Amino acid sequence: MVGLVDCDNFFCSCERVFRPDLAKTPLVVLSNNDGCVVARSREVKNMGIPEGMPYYKMKQQYPASGIVAFSSNYALYADMSARVVSILRSEAPDVIQYSIDEAFLLLEGMDNIDLHKWGVDLCKKVQKCTGMPVSIGIAATNTLAKMASKYAKKYPAYNKCCVIGNEEQRYKALSLFPAGDVWGIGRRMMRKLEYIGVNTAYDFASLPKDYVRRRFHVTGERTWKELQGIPCINVDGLDTVSKKTIVTSRSFPEMIRELGDLRSHVANYAARCAMKLRRQNSVCGLVTAFIQSNHFREDLSQYEGSGSYFFSTPTNTTNEIVAGAMDILEHIFRKGIYYKRAGIMVSDISSANTIQPDLFEYNPERRRKFSELSSTIDRINSRLGADTVVLGAQQYRERSEDGKSVKFVNAIRRAMKSPDYSTSLGAFVVH
């Protein structure tokens, strides 16, 4: 059997752990730049506010709702996530973290245990130790466990733990479950399914296997099998295997026209990608940069530009990756466009332990220096705070009146961010 532990309204619950006075207050957490609603408390979900709704629209449409909004506080969420996982690891034989708020538990060797009681106790322990409310679904496959966890959330009678343990329970669970909510059935697939009269998970599971294979390919067939109770979606090692691509991208709080301003942003994203590469002890062979105009402004000219830069010897140093990104930017920049978003992707990722050097241009001394420089920057920044030391290209220029001096400015709007309660002593300074 596998278990799927899912934090209830994760971002909102993180905020509530340190603001118990808001336990019953409708709460939302916003995306970068306070753009969209990315997390909603139960009260807000009940009001019918959809995920992804732009914050300004929410304010327009629900002016007197009493909803409290928080900017996203990723330092807090990442730390809370780690705390929850550490409790899970202390209780379950094997834990695979699947996302920031979800983990699969491999429940081998627990055949003679009352799994429902075990799950209820686990949720209680997590809540007691971290303050985080969680639910758990237990079943024979990942897909069924995900389904069970939704039942555990929806019906209080389950006491936060729902087990799909036999055929009767599986049949009942499938029959009452909308097909579109099944893990692996997205919007596109659901449109096709509706067309052939499939509404519930049971309807889908009742389709002939060959038909599912033909219409929905292997991925659809896997989901179908999982619903039969046959495991075939593997998440083993998901959290230990290094990433194959790494992306850093952002929308800007204001639109940007100048190449110089774009350069600062893109250099920062490139530096972040380099840091993420080093963190997983990887190097990349390719960096891709992209810049985009504002899709929502149909009155302005639209443009999307992207380009790539190959490294003859794979690298993870900040200066090489930033230099590559700057080179691309020169080529893809067009004058007269109002830019709203940009990003960097590094790919062709391999281990930093086995770098294949370029036969003709390899310069070990240069590489060693760059590499040392980057790890020194990492050490300084981890001790003294992120972005204590950056490349010149990463500086955001805010020009003074006379245009002579520039200063460093914060690039992201987070007007309503909570303090970093769990990771910074500064959060508790009394003013």
Added chain:
DNA sequence: TCTGGGGTCCTAGGACCC
């Protein structure tokens, strides 16, 4: 005024090989 960010896997089709 205002609209998020970061991943994975699969498939079709092109380019290339013998």
Added chain:
DNA sequence: TCTGGGGTCCTAGGACCC
């Protein structure tokens, strides 16, 4: 008039996830 057959690898784009 008439133009083979069987592979592999790579990439872009689609679909899905949180």
